[in-house]
Amino acid sequence: MARLAGVSTATVSRALEKPEAVAEETKRRVMDAVAACGYAPNISARNLRKQETRLVTILIPDVTNPFFNEIVRGIEQVARENNYSVLLADTENLPGQETAYGSLLAARRTDGMILLNGRVPAGLLPQGHAQGKIPPIVVACEYVTNVDLPTVQIDNIDAARKATEHLIQLRHKRIGFITGPLWNVLSRDRLHGYRDALLDAGLLFEDRLVAQGNFSIASGVRAATQLLDLPQRPTAIFASNDEMAIGAIRAARDHGLGVPQDLSIMGFDDIRFAAFVDPPLTTVSQPGGEIGRTAMTLLLRIMAGQPVENRRILLPTHLEPRASTAKAG
Secondary structure, X not given: OXXXXXXXXXXXXXXXXXXXXXXXXXXXXXXXXXXXHOOOOOHHHHHHXXXXXXXXXXXXXXXXXXXXXXXXXXXXXXXXXXXXXXXXXXXXXXXXXXXXXXXXXXXXXXXXXXXXXXXXXXXXXXXXXXXXXXXXXXXXXXXXXXXXXOEEEOOHHHHHHHHHHHHXXXXXXXXXXXXXXXXXXXXXXXXHHHHHXXXXXXXXXXXXXXXXXXXXXXXXXXXXXXXXXXXXXXXXXXXXOHHHHHHHHHHHHHOOOOOOOOOEEEEXXXXXXXXXXXOOOEEEEOOHHHHHHHHHHHHHHHHOOOOOOOOEEEOOOEEEOOOOOOOOO
């Protein structure tokens, strides 16, 4: 093939692996020779020589949660553009599952990993006072508190504060809050923002107005029922994600309450279904696709050994007002 193209074998290799480093005329001759010979490069062997798999792994805590759809789509878009494949790993929020998938990165069977939760799989970080090298990892959506890992996220405290302020501006004074599981850093941050908004407005923060869910619709029904069964029920409920807010709408109807006539309900995330439930859900809109694209772009830089100056990237949110909230009566 090199003889047919009139170049050296080294030039053929360079034209196939780094075409940008070869003159256009030389590259054309090599490509013509490749076509004439019917040559297909052995990608697996080439990647083995480079110690590359061209594979990245996404650890997702719950693959059934529609919030992650746009993030994964954004990751895959950038990965495809850069000739990477993506392994989607559903950990079901189980540490054992996380460790099993983390071993792929430790064994170099994947080139990098994006974590969509706030936990690093056991065995990937140096232990104690060891100074080992951290493998290519980017955290998206959540963040890790005990190690400096590149992170792409939103300001959950500020977003929850503004969402609660929206309900306060609608003259609600008894605002219930449905948290996610409190071991989750996002749940704690959103509770923090809710509390701050109440205190800043001179309203009392009451533990009884906080109920815990697990981000599922069913848990939203249970948590909202707990709030609506109080002797003095809230006039508004802010749920930490849209699925629990949809559950709260169901609970309100089970109690014979109209939304938003008798009870305003707000969510968080702006999943695809939020605009199509009855009534359409007021929510905090996250830039899911941009989170995914930014995280994958950051991971590419790390895997290429390039410096990363901004290790904590904050992306903006906005409030999406719809028909599930109204002024308090």
